[in-house]
Amino acid sequence: MIRRAALLAFALGPIAARADAPPPPAVAEVSIDERLGQAIPLDLPFIAPSGRAVRLGDYFRTGRPVVLALVYDRCSMLCSLLLRHLARSLRDLSWRPGRDYEAITVSVDPTEPHALAAEKQGHYLQAMGDPGDTAAWPFLTGATPAITALTSDLGFRYTYDAETHTYAHGALLFVLTPGGRISRYLYGIDFPSSTLRLAFSEAGAGRFSASVDRILLTCFHYDPASRRYGVYVFGALRAGGAAVFAGLALLVGVLVHRERKKGAA
Amino acid sequence: MAPSSAAEPRFNRPNYLTAETTIASWLGTRDHKRIAVMYLVLVLTFFFVGGVFALVLRFKLLSPGPFLISAEAYDRMFTLHGVTMVWLFLIPSIPSVFGNFMLPLMIGAQDVAFPRLNLATVYIFVAGAVVALWGMIHGGADTGWTFYTPYSTTTPSDVVPVLLGVFIIGFSTILTGVNFIVTIHTLRSPGMTWMRLPLFVWGLYGTSVIQVLATPVLGMVLLLVFVEHAFHFGIFDPARGGDPVLFEHLFWFYSHPAVYIMILPPMGVVSEVVACFSRKNPFGYKAIAYSSMGIAFVGFLTWGHHLFVSGQSTFDSGTFGILSMLVAIFSAIKVFNWVGTMYKGSVSFRTPLAYVFGFLFLFVFGGMTGVAFATVLLDVPWHDTYFVVAHFHFIMVGASIMGFLAGLHYWFPKMFGRNYPERFGLTAFFLIFLGFLVTFIPQFLLGNMGMPRRYYSYPVRFHPLHVISTVGSWLLALGFLLVLAYLLWSLFWGEEAGPNPWASEGFEWFTPSPPGAQNFDGVPVFTHAPHAYALIEKGEVPSGR
Numbered sequence: 001m002i003r004r005a006a007l008l009a010f011a012l013g014p015i016a017a018r019a020d021a022p023p024p025p026a027v028a029e030v031s032i033d034e035r036l037g038q039a040i041p042l043d044l045p046f047i048a049p050s051g052r053a054v055r056l057g058d059y060f061r062t063g064r065p066v067v068l069a070l071v072y073d074r075c076s077m078l079c080s081l082l083l084r085h086l087a088r089s090l091r092d093l094s095w096r097p098g099r100d101y102e103a104i105t106v107s108v109d110p111t112e113p114h115a116l117a118a119e120k121q122g123h124y125l126q127a128m129g130d131p132g133d134t135a136a137w138p139f140l141t142g143a144t145p146a147i148t149a150l151t152s153d154l155g156f157r158y159t160y161d162a163e164t165h166t167y168a169h170g171a172l173l174f175v176l177t178p179g180g181r182i183s184r185y186l187y188g189i190d191f192p193s194s195t196l197r198l199a200f201s202e203a204g205a206g207r208f209s210a211s212v213d214r215i216l217l218t219c220f221h222y223d224p225a226s227r228r229y230g231v232y233v234f235g236a237l238r239a240g241g242a243a244v245f246a247g248l249a250l251l252v253g254v255l256v257h258r259e260r261k262k263g264a265a
Numbered sequence: 266m267a268p269s270s271a272a273e274p275r276f277n278r279p280n281y282l283t284a285e286t287t288i289a290s291w292l293g294t295r296d297h298k299r300i301a302v303m304y305l306v307l308v309l310t311f312f313f314v315g316g317v318f319a320l321v322l323r324f325k326l327l328s329p330g331p332f333l334i335s336a337e338a339y340d341r342m343f344t345l346h347g348v349t350m351v352w353l354f355l356i357p358s359i360p361s362v363f364g365n366f367m368l369p370l371m372i373g374a375q376d377v378a379f380p381r382l383n384l385a386t387v388y389i390f391v392a393g394a395v396v397a398l399w400g401m402i403h404g405g406a407d408t409g410w411t412f413y414t415p416y417s418t419t420t421p422s423d424v425v426p427v428l429l430g431v432f433i434i435g436f437s438t439i440l441t442g443v444n445f446i447v448t449i450h451t452l453r454s455p456g457m458t459w460m461r462l463p464l465f466v467w468g469l470y471g472t473s474v475i476q477v478l479a480t481p482v483l484g485m486v487l488l489l490v491f492v493e494h495a496f497h498f499g500i501f502d503p504a505r506g507g508d509p510v511l512f513e514h515l516f517w518f519y520s521h522p523a524v525y526i527m528i529l530p531p532m533g534v535v536s537e538v539v540a541c542f543s544r545k546n547p548f549g550y551k552a553i554a555y556s557s558m559g560i561a562f563v564g565f566l567t568w569g570h571h572l573f574v575s576g577q578s579t580f581d582s583g584t585f586g587i588l589s590m591l592v593a594i595f596s597a598i599k600v601f602n603w604v605g606t607m608y609k610g611s612v613s614f615r616t617p618l619a620y621v622f623g624f625l626f627l628f629v630f631g632g633m634t635g636v637a638f639a640t641v642l643l644d645v646p647w648h649d650t651y652f653v654v655a656h657f658h659f660i661m662v663g664a665s666i667m668g669f670l671a672g673l674h675y676w677f678p679k680m681f682g683r684n685y686p687e688r689f690g691l692t693a694f695f696l697i698f699l700g701f702l703v704t705f706i707p708q709f710l711l712g713n714m715g716m717p718r719r720y721y722s723y724p725v726r727f728h729p730l731h732v733i734s735t736v737g738s739w740l741l742a743l744g745f746l747l748v749l750a751y752l753l754w755s756l757f758w759g760e761e762a763g764p765n766p767w768a769s770e771g772f773e774w775f776t777p778s779p780p781g782a783q784n785f786d787g788v789p790v791f792t793h794a795p796h797a798y799a800l801i802e803k804g805e806v807p808s809g810r
Contacts, residue, residue, distance in 0.1 A: 192497070194497075237515065240485055241481070244477070244478060245478060248477050251443070251447070252450070255446075255447065255450035255451060256450070258450075
């Protein structure tokens with residue numbers, strides 16, 4: 001919670017006051033209503049960086065899991081930080097966007113032109129180490145109805161501060177299944193490749209079933225408190241500890257039983 | 266069992282040492298006695314290495330500022346001292362050496378239940394030690410022997426081989442434990458009922474249970490640190506979403522019971538030595554035997570007393586504190602019974618008993634400071650100070666090593682058929698005992714004054730006490746070197762001891778000394794409990810001698 005508040009404060013920058021002061025009204029309205037498992041509307045119209053009209057569902061027809069970032073391209077602080085980290089994590093991932101999964105960025109600012117989105121896209125594709133592949137990670141812009149429909153279905157509540165011309169919003173990624181259902185909310189600005197990989201595996205369900213990640217997923221679990229994939233250490237240790245204890249109890253039990261039988265004979 | 270014949274030679278030949286003499290016969294041996302001797306050589310070597318680390322540390326602390334070694338080297342040195350002493354010496358010392366040698370002799374068995382597995386444990390131990398030593402030479406860890414996260418998962422020093430080494434050694438410990446448990450259950454000779462088991466065997470049984478139950482947790486936790494260090498998973502490092510307190514819980518879940526792996530075997534040794542040198546059967550046999558099991562059980566419920574300052578709830582801390590104090594009750598039962606055994610006994614003050622006296626004094630002192638530590642209010646100011654260092658050295662060095670030396674001196678004639686010069690034995694004891702007190706009592710005072718542990722430099726006001734402590738370490742070292750010298754000498758030129766120089770009624774003495782390659786010609790039959798001096802005097806049971 002503290003982390004989230006800190007991130008929100010960071011997002012607002014000029015609006016944010018001292019940490020111990022009550023949050024400004026803009027921040028109070030910013031939150032995430034998790035809607036895990038819910039389907040998002042796939043027929044929403046958006047504009048691709050090239051200026052071409054697309055529908056959100058175009059990116060969900062491939063049978064691949066989708067990672068979605070909600071930002072706005074004029075944002076100079078949190079969004080760029082989040083996208084920079086995301087680009088780095090995607091670069092480190094052995095899987096490629098457009099081949100193994102889909103990555104989409106949608107701007108929440110209806111006034112932003114697609115040219116600006118194209119410029120930002122070029123910047124982050126370069127950071128990801130694949131500057132030529134513009135289809136790999138589309139940066140979409142759109143009109144208010146589409147943006148509102150998408151953000152409300154994702155449970156992403158943000159506000160606009162007219163005074164500073166900034167949006168107050170949370171920092172997170174959405175991982176969606178190939179069918180357009182919400183699979184995971186990954187909070188923060190730093191997303192380890194291992195976390196992304198597991199989130200994709202989980203969202204991709206059967207698609208990655210042959211890989212080691214399915215096994216890994218049984219040892220890793222999503223911890224709602226820390227909102228990360230942690231190793232299910234306690235569970236694994238409990239199971240291991242119980243197995244060792246049961247093994248020893250069985251051994252001693254069998255040995256005592258044998259002794260008694262021998263003694264009785 | 267049948268007494269050995271009167272015509273038996275003073276020095277049994279051929280024996281397990283002389284039956285075969287090739288190097289291959291040693292390296293491939295399945296004889297528990299030879300395996301014990303191999304372990305003895307190994308653990309003494311590591312004790313020497315760990316001791317040298319300690320001497321360098323103490324020598325550096327002669328000066329409050331930079332001196333002799335760099336701060337980084339100092340950090341590595343105390344880590345290696347701890348790792349070597351705990352895993353390469355203290356944990357294997359008594360079970361693997363005296364346990365291996367005496368257990369089959371005490372229960373009338375020809376060997377342990379799994380002789381091949383027993384040999385395998387030696388090689389696993391050596392493999393683990395080599396990996397750990399390689400890590401030490403290659404760069405050395407600087408985390409302290411506790412490997413606390415998140416530092417251990419981010420340290421630039423080479424912590425991985427040291428972790429792997431300790432992980433491998435864990436398997437040796439577990440397998441030895443399983444072997445002993447099965448041996449005690451299945452290989453007891455006719456007449457050797459549970460209530461006739463020598464108290465040393467009870468100690469080994471309790472120790473083995475802890476080894477089997479606790480060591481896997483250490484294995485898992487070290488593996489997790491290794492995975493986090495090598496692959497950057499977020500398990501314990503909060504920067505990666507991990508939980509460092511989880512590490513502390515898991516580490517101490519093993520490492521606190523590990524203290525009892527180090528202390529139960531010396532308690533067993535003390536029970537044997539006290540009875541032998543007081544010419545009395547152990548007072549409160551059942552109480553001593555069951556309290557070993559009690560310590561083994563309660564030892565698993567006390568780990569939280571290491572986490573009083575790690576954000577644990579007050580209720581948890583209080584509960585762990587009270588549970589920790591239960592250990593003191595079981596320990597006190599033993600201490601009173603040992604004293605009760607000596608009471609009105611025909612006590613002969615020989616070197617093994619001298620070490621038992623040392624054990625009793627230092628163990629009670631260390632134990633009482635342990636009870637003080639279990640009190641949350643006292644623990645908080647003492648936490649991570651020299652007071653902790655002094656406290657656990659009273660238990661680990663004071664009690665465990667005193668017990669080890671008592672066993673070494675008591676069973677040296679049994680193992681090698683020769684005696685050592687008693688005068689040197691007692692001189693070395695006094696040097697070690699005095700050296701120990703001079704080394705560690707100032708550390709209690711330093712801790713109480715606020716000197717934190719593991720610090721390279723310190724304020725000048727602590728200087729005099731540090732100097733005294735360092736001088737004490739020289740006395741200790743001198744004592745240990747003296748022991749090494751006269752035991753090595755005695756090995757070749759010592760007086761032939763005969764089968765039973767202490768006239769002990771402990772069952773392990775009923776075989777010739779040194780024993781033959783085969784422990785017993787037939788199957789021995791036991792008719793009474795060990796150390797039944799009173800009954801033998803009355804003629805109610807025959808002497809085993």
